[in-house]
Amino acid sequence: MAQIGTFTRAEDGSYTGTIKTLSLNFKARFLPAEPSENEKAPNLRVVVGNVEIGAAWQRTSKDNNTVYHSVKLDDPSFPAPIYANLVAVDDGYALVWSR
Template sequence: MATIGTFSRTENGFAGAVKTLNLNVKSVKFVPAEGDNENGPDFRIFAGTTVEFGAAWNKQSDKGNAYLSVKLDDPSFPAPIYASLVETEGEELALIWSRRRPAN
């Protein structure tokens, strides 16, 4: 597992950056999703202010720790990127990449 992003909390979501060998997005925002779709995401993920390139769902680990299950996707990607946004020590959160798709 590799850290591909760092984030901080905002008034209503999260803001930070995502960087991989092929991806360097400096302004990423997690914005609460609108609507009451039971299976819909809890957050929409934007690059900059208008380009949506992912979604995130509130989850809880077996140990009871809250995290966000993240799916980033774009037509330029060969496949979606699955990751988890987790709390780290201090104020920051880390976006941790995973090769496997998380179980729902």
């Protein structure tokens, strides 16, 4: 697993931080999504500037009941979608990617 992002959480439920890889380096925000009756709707929208590049769904791990967000990032400039997890760490939140 590789940490590709570092985020802080605001009181309104949004997350702000930076996503960095060898080819990416940008500030991103995870914003609460509009409430939906669709149980498959995302909980968060991922935006860079005014452009939405992904979404996140709240999940709970089976091992230790830890809450995290399953994230999908995609953009025409990416060779393929990026799948990662937004998890709590000691000093904030980390976006962790694994192949």
